[in-house]
Amino acid sequence: MTTRVLGIDPGLTRCGIGVVDVERDRRARLVHVGVIRSPADADPGVRLAMIAAGIRVVLDEHAPDVAAVERVFAQHNVASVMGTAQASGVALMLAAERGLPTATHTPSEVKAAITGYGSADKAQVQHMVARVLGLPEAPQPADAADALAIALCHAWRSGAAPAAEALTATPAQRAWAAAEKRSRVARTYVRTPR
């Protein structure tokens, strides 16, 4: 079974957006990657509308099954964090309106999922994204590669267990993983009026 995952690294100046097809055995294929930009001198509402328009194009063209957005923290760069949070809200809303389940992952969850440790640097994450997707080099700019990393992280954390882990898991670990998976499926989507 292939899951098509939309990953978004939210931002007003550069919003990374990527789509990957991920198999249950963790194999992954690049479907789309890009960056949506908006001019810093535009009205905040207009900037968010430009980001929304770009996200809608990708939703329309690639019809992902699920959306994952990087979680924004208030502790980060205060100057830009509010714009980043606003863009993440727009992304989550648009995906939910299409009926997609949505999830957020922290930067360290993404790093841990992709490289094996949560304090990996950006270059290591980008290197692994390129390797997993069989790309000659990491997509540029970094926001584009980050969006793919978020999508891969989500796919791997939510079902496509690593083959090696599956082989070494104890029966208790496998039972816990199965229960956890059932509880995820139970969180069904509520369609809201357009």
Add this chain to the structure above:
Amino acid sequence: MTTRVLGIDPGLTRCGIGVVDVERDRRARLVHVGVIRSPADADPGVRLAMIAAGIRVVLDEHAPDVAAVERVFAQHNVASVMGTAQASGVALMLAAERGLPTATHTPSEVKAAITGYGSADKAQVQHMVARVLGLPEAPQPADAADALAIALCHAWRSGAAPAAEALTATPAQRAWAAAEKRSRVARTYVRTPR
């Protein structure tokens, strides 16, 4: 000339929304007030889609000329500030997509505009909102009254000069106000593709 102003006090649990008609001489009339709610146990994307659906209903029914949203600060309650920022992003985006100019105002700007001083408490703001709009009492809950306060603040700060100030302004003050008004008009809206 009457300006119809949409005011939004963003939030995920309760999003205050109000519409007022404001005359150039600061007189104002209540058009709509309400609160859009979303359940705390729903998916963040679904919650934002519910808020969006409620905002769209008000945009459709009341066709405001301009939208004002309370500005969110990272320093506030960290537990809820990200959801509040996400809701504000959705509100600004929806208004801009309809072609409305959007603006944000800080809580102290709103308090100063409504009561005359930036450190007024919530009860004072609510009292003045009711008085300005000729209501027997302030709309409940507080988020609804706050949304009206934001709308009134925006109208008064951006054109509808207080009658008393207009009478006492010096020629230089009036020239500055006129130039400032022209520069505002020059910031034209850029329509983005749907």
